[in-house]
Amino acid sequence: MQTNDVGILSIDQGTTSSRAIVFLKDGTTVSSAQQEFTQHYPNNGWVEHDPEEIWSTALDVSQQAIAAAKKQGVNVVCIGITNQRETTLVWDKLTGEPIYNAIVWQDRRTASVCEELSDKLDMVRSKTGLLLAPYFSATKVSWILDEVPGARARAEKGELAFGTVDSFLVWRLSNGKSHVTDATNASRTNLYNIHSQQWDNELLALFNVPAAMLPEVKNCADNFGHSDPALLGEAIPITGIAGDQQAALFGQGCFKAGELKSTYGTGCFALLNTGDVPVSSEHKLLTTIGYQLNGKATYALEGAIFTAGANIQWLRDGIRVIEHAKQTQSLAESLSYDHGVFMVPGFAGLGAPHWDPNARASLFGMTRNTTSAHFARAGLEAVCYQTYDLLTAMHADGMPSNSVWVDGGMVGNDWLCQFLADILDVQVQRPTIMESTALGAAYLAGLQFGLYESLDDIASHKHVEKQFSPQLDKTIRQGLIDKWEKAVQATLAFTH
Incomplete structure (x- = not known):
């Protein structure tokens, strides 16, 4: 197969819209589709998204971009995902149904919780590199478990899954076969030790988040599973994930x-x-x-x-x-x-x-x-x-x-x-290519799939x-x- 016939689907799930772009190896855009979705502000300082709308828009634009690429003779061989970071979802492991809306990174409802934990700031910073702020995922997860009736007991029994948007999309794309994330998204949760590169038990205890909820953490270029053939027409490997800002760093070379x-x-x-x-x-x-x-x-x-x-x-x-x-x-x-x-x-x-x-x-x-x-x-x-x-x-x-x-x-x-x-x-x-976030996810997916030999190969396209x-x-x-x-x-x- 010639690489000019090969495309990489990049799913860029952002704060206000879901977008999908099919790139060629050199970064040229073959096709793209984008849909805005609803912002929900149920209380002062609260920001939520409907998880089903996140999923439906992401799936729809992906299907559109793949179909448009095929009309141009380009076959999508792998998928990269980049996403709004810190935004937090909890869903049923059996049905895949969210138990509450996605709490968005901008949401400030847990500011008072962070203030109450302020004496733990040095410990949190030393392990995560982050601050104690409502911006990050940990307090959002705990809030959902405390506020949704029965959720905490179900989470402790291993019935519920937590994930950032990338995890939720892979779960849905793989029809529940993959509960995974990458190191960049994990590093934004306040639950992940960026030095030992693993979920941290002391942090899980501090924020009262059961370990059974957590996704497996992988490299940014890795094997995250395959899309269900019923969704995108065939089983396409998901081989790259990074949070949106890290994806842009990678996309900028x-x-x-x-x-x-x-x-x-x-x-x-x-x-x-x-x-x-x-x-x-x-x-x-x-x-x-x-x-x-x-x-x-x-x-x-x-x-x-x-x-x-x-x-x-x-x-x-x-x-x-x-x-x-x-x-x-x-x-x-x-x-x-x-x-x-x-x-x-x-x-x-x-x-x-x-x-x-x-x-x-x-x-x-x-x-x-x-x-x-x-x-x-x-x-x-x-x-x-x-x-x-x-x-x-x-x-x-x-x-x-x-x-x-x-x-x-x-x-x-x-x-x-x-x-x-x-x-x-x-x-x-x-x-020249300003869609660095989507491009970074494509580069990561292409690197794992073997379309790029090295970082120098990727940098040559800048x-x-x-x-x-x-x-x-x-x-x-x-x-x-x-x-x-x-x-x-x-x-x-x-x-x-």
């Missing part, structure tokens, strides 16, 4: 220590490859597994911003000052640097380096002259200022970087990329589409950063 990528989707996540050394942050960044191959973990330092594209989604759907996200570029370009309006987007609390789940979003500097253009520009600028905070923290942790690879839906906006370069004061490089260099006057830049920092401090002061 950041295989060397010191290489940095920043993804701009619903949220923004900057990951810096630290090699085989897990760097412990003194500035509230996360230490996480970047990817794991052949039993060997490559670690990363991560900064998380909870809302990036979500800022623009709020402007469009929440207060309706724009009709389309693409409008933001022309609106931003219509204003000068001293327009005076700053947005601190604490819609789901503030992530790194503040980690304040109780923070709220704020707007500063408005006058009667403030228009939709100011809102749009402030929403875009906030993403750049927050990325500056992440890189500043990384530098302070002894991990400087002079360039950043960007990807995600937002970076098609040239104005945003240029402002990012100006504020970060580094080179911003945008790859190309820069456009590079952005800093151009902003240093004095103006510093003045903007100073105002941003005042806005953040005022936001935090209001919270407390």
Whole structure:
């Protein structure tokens, strides 16, 4: 079989949509399909998804992408999965039916539980590289077991399964034959020891999660099972899994220590490859597994911003000052640097380096002259200022970087990329293929399947589409950063 006839299906199950892309070996897109799904907000600070809608949209787009690829003579030979991380599901092992909605990574309902466990922070950090925050899966699992009648007793009897979205999708795709996850998703649960690379009994006891619920943890490129022929037309091996941000790191080819990528989707996540050394942050960044191959973990330092594209989604759907996200570029370009309006987007609390789940979003500097253009520009600028905070923290942790690879839906906006370069004061490089998350899952699947010989083989497909260099006057830049920092401090002061 010629490799140009061979396709890799990448299932990218995100926070607001499910997408499937069929890639050729060189990263060329053959076909794709995407469906948005419903966001549920049952209480203040709660965010849920219907697991059946996650499954139905993921299956539907996969079927569409495979069918479209076949029409072009491309046969899908393996499947890679990447997913919204930390989002937590619990389902019946016999029927596969979820016992509660998926609790989304943005959800803050367990903030008080995390505060109660604060004396265990050092232990949790030393084992997981994470903080005690409602963001991670452990407290979400425990909440479901406590709140759904009879769930805890059933879990202890081994009747219930826990998984992040990747686990749930593989379970459904394999018709219940595979209960698995990969090391990157496991490393985001607060239940997994990233040093010993196994589920940790002390953490399971702390969060009161029965071990019988847990999936088997595998490498990112591994044999995860096969799809049921009734679903995708044939039994296709599932050979690659990584959480969305780690998949983007892999898709960007950041295989060397010191290489940095920043993804701009619903949220923004900057990951810096630290090699085989897990760097412990003194500035509230996360230490996480970047990817794991052949039993060997490559670690990363991560900064998380909870809302990036979500800022623009709020402007469009929440207060309706724009009709389309693409409008933001022309609106931003219509204003000068001293327009005076700053947005601190604490819609789901503030992530790194503040980690304040109780923070709220704020707007500063408005006058009667403030228009939709100011809102749009402030929403875009906030993403750049927050990325500056992440890189500043990384530098302070002894991990400087002079360039950043960007990807995600937002970076098609040239104005945003240029402002990012100006504020970060580094080179911003945008790859030819911007779907780095889906591409990373495809690379992992292709690596296990044998389509790629090595990481060098994968890296050979990486190309820069456009590079952005800093151009902003240093004095103006510093003045903007100073105002941003005042806005953040005022936001935090209001919270407390």
